[in-house]
Amino acid sequence: MRSHSKTVFGPLQWTNLVLLFSTVSVILITPAAGFPAQVLGGSLDSPVRIEVFSDFQCPSCRELYLDVMRRVLVEYSKQNKVCVIYHEFPLPTHQYSWEAARYAEAAGRLGQQKMLMVYDALYMNQSSWAQDGKLDAAISKVLSREDLQKLKKIMQDPGINAAIEKGVQLARQNRLNSTPTFFIYSGQRQLQKVEGRLTFVSLKQYLDRILQ
Amino acid sequence: MNTTMRILHWLCRVILAVVFIYSGYVKVEAPLQFAVAITGYQIVPDNLAFPIARYFPWVEIALGVIILIGWKIRWSSLAAAALMIFFIVLLSITLFRGIETNCGCFGFGDPITWKTIVRDGSFLIPALFLVYQTWRKLRSKDSVLAPADTSNGSPA
Numbered sequence: 001m002r003s004h005s006k007t008v009f010g011p012l013q014w015t016n017l018v019l020l021f022s023t024v025s026v027i028l029i030t031p032a033a034g035f036p037a038q039v040l041g042g043s044l045d046s047p048v049r050i051e052v053f054s055d056f057q058c059p060s061c062r063e064l065y066l067d068v069m070r071r072v073l074v075e076y077s078k079q080n081k082v083c084v085i086y087h088e089f090p091l092p093t094h095q096y097s098w099e100a101a102r103y104a105e106a107a108g109r110l111g112q113q114k115m116l117m118v119y120d121a122l123y124m125n126q127s128s129w130a131q132d133g134k135l136d137a138a139i140s141k142v143l144s145r146e147d148l149q150k151l152k153k154i155m156q157d158p159g160i161n162a163a164i165e166k167g168v169q170l171a172r173q174n175r176l177n178s179t180p181t182f183f184i185y186s187g188q189r190q191l192q193k194v195e196g197r198l199t200f201v202s203l204k205q206y207l208d209r210i211l212q
Numbered sequence: 213m214n215t216t217m218r219i220l221h222w223l224c225r226v227i228l229a230v231v232f233i234y235s236g237y238v239k240v241e242a243p244l245q246f247a248v249a250i251t252g253y254q255i256v257p258d259n260l261a262f263p264i265a266r267y268f269p270w271v272e273i274a275l276g277v278i279i280l281i282g283w284k285i286r287w288s289s290l291a292a293a294a295l296m297i298f299f300i301v302l303l304s305i306t307l308f309r310g311i312e313t314n315c316g317c318f319g320f321g322d323p324i325t326w327k328t329i330v331r332d333g334s335f336l337i338p339a340l341f342l343v344y345q346t347w348r349k350l351r352s353k354d355s356v357l358a359p360a361d362t363s364n365g366s367p368a
Binding site: 201 | 259
């Protein structure tokens with residue numbers, strides 16, 4: 001005697017299945033180091049993910065962003081080969097880095113393009129605002145007056161400070177004590193942890209090898 | 213070779229093997245971090261830093277294993293001594309140039325100081341001991357063989 005088992009999904013089961021699938025997807029695509037984070041380029045399901053802990057007032061972070069990560073964004077993230085994620089990690093020894101992180105965090109809510117413009121402005125003009133703390137002057141070089149006003153309004157949200165604080169906590173959880181530090185992941189697997197300034201050539205040679 | 217010398221010989225081989233295998237293993241695990249350290253020395257072009265970081269640790273591991281098993285011990289101990297001298301010279305030059313960078317010797321986050329040079333210099337002692345012992349042994353063998361060779365080679 002044969003027995004036929006038949007599974008019938010009702011609307012509730014389908015909803016549960018979708019919920020389960022979306023939960024699994026979120027777990028799989030969430031940066032391994034965790035949020036809060038700002039995705040600078042590439043999709044979260046890129047084969048390789050780079051998560052950087054950075055301080056806007058740190059000179060090595062400036063070099064890493066301008067000389068290395070910007071080129072990674074152009075050469076790898078545009079083709080969704082590498083996802084670049086930045087975590088705020090303002091060091092207490094730097095007078096204006098927390099405020100700079102607030103600008104960057106708020107810029108994230110204006111969209112990726114404007115966020116990148118703010119990142120560029122902060123790092124390119126680091127030597128000037130790090131002296132006098134005039135961050136508005138640096139940001140106004142890339143954002144319109146209207147956008148700057150929007151940015152200032154967003155910065156009043158207590159969630160901005162909370163997001164930076166979470167970034168700092170995350171850095172402490174990972175036992176980081178210097179910037180820049182970055183992690184390279186493939187899926188959930190951590191491939192490398194790098195402290196200090198790496199040249200683009202070395203990173204490119206490594207990325208090309210693991211992306212083969 | 214008496215017992216004391218035999219113990220010293222083995223001790224030196226084990227010390228050097230552990231040093232090279234451990235040092236290589238740490239770097240194999242973190243080639244990018246080692247590339248950062250190599251770049252910090254400002255002595256090789258940027259495009260060579262990663263290939264060196266990728267392959268050089270395997271040379272260290274291989275040398276450690278070869279010293280441990282004792283294969284071609286005269287040459288492997290000579291290579292170990294030469295490598296140690298190279299490291300000491302490199303570290304000293306970097307320190308004299310006033311470059312503040314990490315040693316990248318047995319891990320990362322270890323800035324180059326005189327202590328680093330003295331530490332690496334201390335590993336030169338077992339290497340030089342092995343070189344002295346193994347090459348002296350060869351010379352004494354040669355001196356024993358030499359008259360026999362002459363006698364065999366000379367016309368009757």
